[in-house]
Amino acid sequence: MNRSLLIIFATVGLDAVGIGLVFPILPRLIQEVTHASNVASWIGIMAALYAMMQFVFAPMLGALSDRLGRRPVLLISMGGAAINYLIMAFAPQLWMLLIGRAIAGLTSANISVATAYITDISAEDTRARRFGLFNATFGAGFIIGPVLGGIFGDYWLRLPFIAAAILNGSNLLLAFLMLPESRKPSRQPIDFAALNPLRPFRWIFSMKGLMPIIVVFFIFSGVGEVYGTCWALWGHDAFCWNGLWIGLSLGTYGVCQALAQAFLPGPAVKLLGERATILVGVAGTSLALIVMSLTTHPWMVFAIMPVFVLGGIGVPSLQSLATRMVDNDRQGQFQGVLASAISLASIIAPLAFSSFYFVVQKQWPGAIWLSAIAVYAITVPLVLNLHIPQAKMAAAT
Incomplete structure (x- = not known):
C-alpha cells in the first residue's frame, strides 16, 4: 500500500x-x-x-x-x-x-x-x-x-x-x-447550481414507482440515528453506566453490525431472497429493541447483541434490491437521491428521537427503543409491496 x-x-x-x-x-x-x-x-x-x-x-x-x-x-x-x-x-x-x-x-x-x-x-x-x-x-x-x-x-x-x-x-x-496532489486543478468554473444539496430531490417525483424504496431508505437511516442520539442517555438513566460501559456497549454493537454486514447478507439473500432478508433484519432488530426496552439487567444488553446481528443484514440487502429498481443509465441519479434522503434523515431523526426521550426519560427511558420499532414497522408493508421490474429480475438471475 x-x-x-x-x-x-x-x-x-x-x-x-x-x-x-x-x-x-x-x-x-x-x-x-x-x-x-x-x-x-x-x-x-x-x-x-x-x-x-x-x-x-x-x-x-x-x-x-x-x-x-x-x-x-x-x-x-x-x-x-x-x-x-x-x-x-x-x-x-x-x-x-x-x-x-x-x-x-x-x-x-x-x-x-x-x-x-x-x-x-x-x-x-x-x-x-x-x-x-x-x-x-x-x-x-x-x-x-x-x-x-x-x-x-x-x-x-x-x-x-x-x-x-x-x-x-x-x-x-x-x-x-x-x-x-492526486489531480491537476481544473480551470472550469464551478457550477454553483450543482452545489444545492436539495437538487437531487427534484428527480424523486420523476422516478415513478421509486418513492416507496426511497421512503424505506429514509426510515432505515432515521432509525439508525436513535443509537447515537439516545444510547448514552439511556445507559446512564437505566443502569447508571459510566463512560467506560457506555463506550464498551456501543463498541460491541458496532462490532456486531460490522461482522453481520461483512459476512451474512450474501448467504441470507441466496437462501431467503432480498425482501425476506430485509424483513428478517427488521424483525431481529425489533426483537433486540424490545428486550432492551424492558430489561433492568445490564448484562442483557450484551447478551442480546447477537440478535442485533440480524439487523445488520437488512441495509446491504436493501441496497442490493435498490440497484435493480432502475436501469444502468439512471443509477447515478438514483444513488444521488438516496444519498440525499439518508442525509436528510440524519438531520430530522435526532431531533425527533431526542424530543421523545425528553418526554419519557424519567418515567420509562426504555420506551425510546419501542418508538424506534414503531417507526421501523412502517417499512414492512412498503417492502412487501415493492415492485421490481421483471426484466431486472431476469437479468439478476
Whole structure:
C-alpha cells in the first residue's frame, strides 16, 4: 500500500473515531456547561447540526476539490477538525460547543473528497479492494471511538477532545509534508447550481414507482440515528453506566453490525431472497429493541447483541434490491437521491428521537427503543409491496 493511501485511510479513520468518541461523553459535557438535568433535546440539536453541516457542505467541498485539487481541501478539513476538538475541549459555554459541532460536521464532509482522491490514484481493477479497505477503516474507527471516549472521559471529561485534536493535528502535519496532489486543478468554473444539496430531490417525483424504496431508505437511516442520539442517555438513566460501559456497549454493537454486514447478507439473500432478508433484519432488530426496552439487567444488553446481528443484514440487502429498481443509465441519479434522503434523515431523526426521550426519560427511558420499532414497522408493508421490474429480475438471475 502506498503512502498516499495510508494518509487518506488515517484521515477517514480519525474522522470516524472523532464521531464515535463524542457519544459516551456528550450528555455529561452538556450537563456540565448547562447545569441542566435533562439534556436530551440538546443532544438531538447537536446531532442534527452536525448532519446538516455535512448535508450542506459535502457537495461544496467536492466541487472545490475538482476546481482547486484534492490536497488543499483535505488539508483545510483536517485543520478544521483539529480546531473543532480544541474548541470542544475547553468550551465553557453551550454556544461554543454548538460552534464546535458545526465545524466538525463541515470538516467531516471531506469523506467525499477522500473518496475522489482514492479514485484518482487507483486503477479500475484495484478500486473495489481499496474502497473495501476504506469502509473497513471507517467502521473500525467508529468502533474504537466510543470505547476510547468512554475510557478517557471517565478520567477527565475533556480529555477525549484533546486526544482527538492531537491525532488530527499530527495527521495534518503528516499530510502537509507527505501527501501529494492526486489531480491537476481544473480551470472550469464551478457550477454553483450543482452545489444545492436539495437538487437531487427534484428527480424523486420523476422516478415513478421509486418513492416507496426511497421512503424505506429514509426510515432505515432515521432509525439508525436513535443509537447515537439516545444510547448514552439511556445507559446512564437505566443502569447508571459510566463512560467506560457506555463506550464498551456501543463498541460491541458496532462490532456486531460490522461482522453481520461483512459476512451474512450474501448467504441470507441466496437462501431467503432480498425482501425476506430485509424483513428478517427488521424483525431481529425489533426483537433486540424490545428486550432492551424492558430489561433492568445490564448484562442483557450484551447478551442480546447477537440478535442485533440480524439487523445488520437488512441495509446491504436493501441496497442490493435498490440497484435493480432502475436501469444502468439512471443509477447515478438514483444513488444521488438516496444519498440525499439518508442525509436528510440524519438531520430530522435526532431531533425527533431526542424530543421523545425528553418526554419519557424519567418515567420509562426504555420506551425510546419501542418508538424506534414503531417507526421501523412502517417499512414492512412498503417492502412487501415493492415492485421490481421483471426484466431486472431476469437479468439478476
